[in-house]
Amino acid sequence: SQQGEEDPQALSIQEGENATMNCSYKTSINNLQWYRQNSGRGLVHLILIRSNEREKHSGRLRVTLDTSKKSSSLLITASRAADTASYFCATSTSRGSNYKLTFGKGTLLTVNP
Amino acid sequence: EAGVTQFPSHSVIEKGQTVTLRCDPISGHDNLYWYRRVMGKEIKFLLHFVKESKQDESGMPNNRFLAERTGGTYSTLKVQPAELEDSGVYFCASSFEGEQFFGPGTRLTVL
Numbered sequence: 675s676q677q678g679e680e681d682p683q684a685l686s687i688q689e690g691e692n693a694t695m696n697c698s699y700k701t702s703i704n705n706l707q708w709y710r711q712n713s714g715r716g717l718v719h720l721i722l723i724r725s726n727e728r729e730k731h732s733g734r735l736r737v738t739l740d741t742s743k744k745s746s747s748l749l750i751t752a753s754r755a756a757d758t759a760s761y762f763c764a765t766s767t768s769r770g771s772n773y774k775l776t777f778g779k780g781t782l783l784t785v786n787p
Numbered sequence: 788e789a790g791v792t793q794f795p796s797h798s799v800i801e802k803g804q805t806v807t808l809r810c811d812p813i814s815g816h817d818n819l820y821w822y823r824r825v826m827g828k829e830i831k832f833l834l835h836f837v838k839e840s841k842q843d844e845s846g847m848p849n850n851r852f853l854a855e856r857t858g859g860t861y862s863t864l865k866v867q868p869a870e871l872e873d874s875g876v877y878f879c880a881s882s883f884e885g886e887q888f889f890g891p892g893t894r895l896t897v898l
């Protein structure tokens with residue numbers, strides 16, 4: 675698998691349900707970030723979790739990080755049709771001031787009204 | 788506050804032609820990154836500027852790609868000559884420290 679690989683690749687749920695996406699990575703990281711991309715638009719930063727953190731919340735988003743398993747999960751609770759988008763995890767193995775990100779292929783989430 | 792902007796939003800060119808993409812970062816962000824996503828593949832890092840200096844250009848695919856950031860403000864990414872496999876979406880991002888803010892991307896199609 676590649677650094678920052680998400681699963682599932684596609685997820686279809688009904689409005690109101692929870693959506694869980696997972697991400698695995700290979701190397702040690704400084705932080706892990708989740709991004710959303712609506713069709714044809716740019717990447718929107720959702721949440722950043724540092725390597726010394728285990729869980730973080732932001733609104734309806736909950737992110738966990740397990741550095742021993744090199745994995746992270748993104749939970750979206752009470753999903754809405756507007757949550758339909760591609761979701762990417764990205765890891766940063768910063769060296770000095772270089773915070774370049776390594777992305778996975780993403781999970782396409784479809785929330786049906 | 789204006790976000791990261793990119794121009795053009797779309798570009799369609801023929802193989803062998805030259806294209807120049809532009810990115811205007813958020814004001815005050817010293818770090819500027821270029822990424823691209825080719826069809827069906829993951830978003831990949833191309834290079835990183837700190838002000839006007841190239842910090843890391845390890846992701847640049849070959850010497851047909853030239854990035855500049857004169858004066859440490861906006862950046863350009865030139866592809867010359869363009870090849871079919873260069874088609875994809877080119878993203879620019881800027882940051883002050885860790886969190887990167889992305890632009891909407893430029894969709895490049897090489898025919």
